[in-house]
Amino acid sequence: MELTxxxxxxxxxxxxxGQSIAEHLAEEGANVVLAARSAEKLEAISESINTREGGKAIAVQTDVTDKTAVDRLFKKATEEFGDIDIYVNNAGLVLSSAIxxxxxxxxxxxxxxxxxGVLYGIDSVLPQMxxxxQGHIVNIDxxxxxxxxxxxxxxxxxxxAVRAISESLEKELARTGVKVSNISPGRVDTERVLRKLGDDPKRKPLKPADVARAVIYAVTQPDYVNVNEIIVRPV
Known part of the structure; x- marks a missing residue:
């Protein structure tokens, strides 16, 4: 499947x-709608993408915990580019988790x-898909x-819960033409993860691009192929 x-x-x-996924999708020719809470960072990434060959980018400041904001994101995306082909639920938090x-x-x-945030995103885009x-929902687990x-x-x-949502939704959407992929990375070399989990000298962490390539693999399969689950771990 071509993404142009x-x-x-x-x-x-x-x-x-999320930034790496957006950049890789744009490199493959897709128009990308960047969503996050930091408008300044989004604008910088959007400008960078728009200076390269490939798809175009717009930035939409969005808090995924706000259903109204997520619906507004979908509306702005369709106004700018038309129908949505791919929705990547990547926003996530890693905080204190021990009970x-x-x-x-x-x-x-x-x-x-x-x-x-994942459910709000799915709800916003699913009726159109x-x-x-046709369409593809990718949940970064x-x-x-x-x-x-x-x-x-x-x-x-x-x-x-994200994994359960992905698995159930894939069954709900069987034979509708709408695909669902659940992608589960291990430790990734990002500021957020390393700040929370610390560095592991015995294992080289994944790069964000490693996860982005998994997304590209999932969304570029033929129409009759649905990649339901990908686990990407450091060696």
Missing amino acids: GKTAIITGASAGI TDREVGAWDKMIDVNIK LDRS SVSGHEVNKSSAVYAATKY
């Missing part, structure tokens, strides 16, 4: 994995961004959605 002229929305696109730490405020924030019998350690209970719970 296609339109993709990417949440959490102001840095790290014994009792950081209830952190838990609420992770639930709002990591679960509600179903009407057209985590290996924490497959395994849990003693300090990751709440974060892992949110990522298990």
Whole structure:
């Protein structure tokens, strides 16, 4: 599948994995709509993409925990580029997750961004995709959605939820023409992750581009191929 002229929305696109996904999609010819809370960072990335060959970019400041804001993101994207072909739910938070730490405020924030934000994004774009019998929803999950350690209970719970949403939605959308892919990275070399988890001298972390290439693989398959699950880990 060629991405030239296609339109993709990417949440959490102001840095790290989201920025890299947006850049890779644009390099493949897609028009990209960058969404995140930091308007200044989004504008800088958008300007950078627009100076290169490939797809065009616009920036839309968005808080994915606000349903009205997510609906406005979809509206602005369609006004600028038309139908949405790809929606990448990438926005996410990694905060204090051990239950014994009792950081209830952190838990609420992770639930709002990591679960509600994903559902709000799907809800905004799905009716149009179903009407057209085509489209691709990509949920950026985590290996924490497959395994849990003693300090990751709440974060892992949110990522298990994303995985469950992806798996159920894929079944709901079978034979509709709308695809769903769940992509679960391991430790990635981003400021947010390394600040929270620290560096591991025994293992070289993934680069954001490694995750972006997994997204490109999933969304460029033939119409009859649906890549449901990709796990990307450091060696």
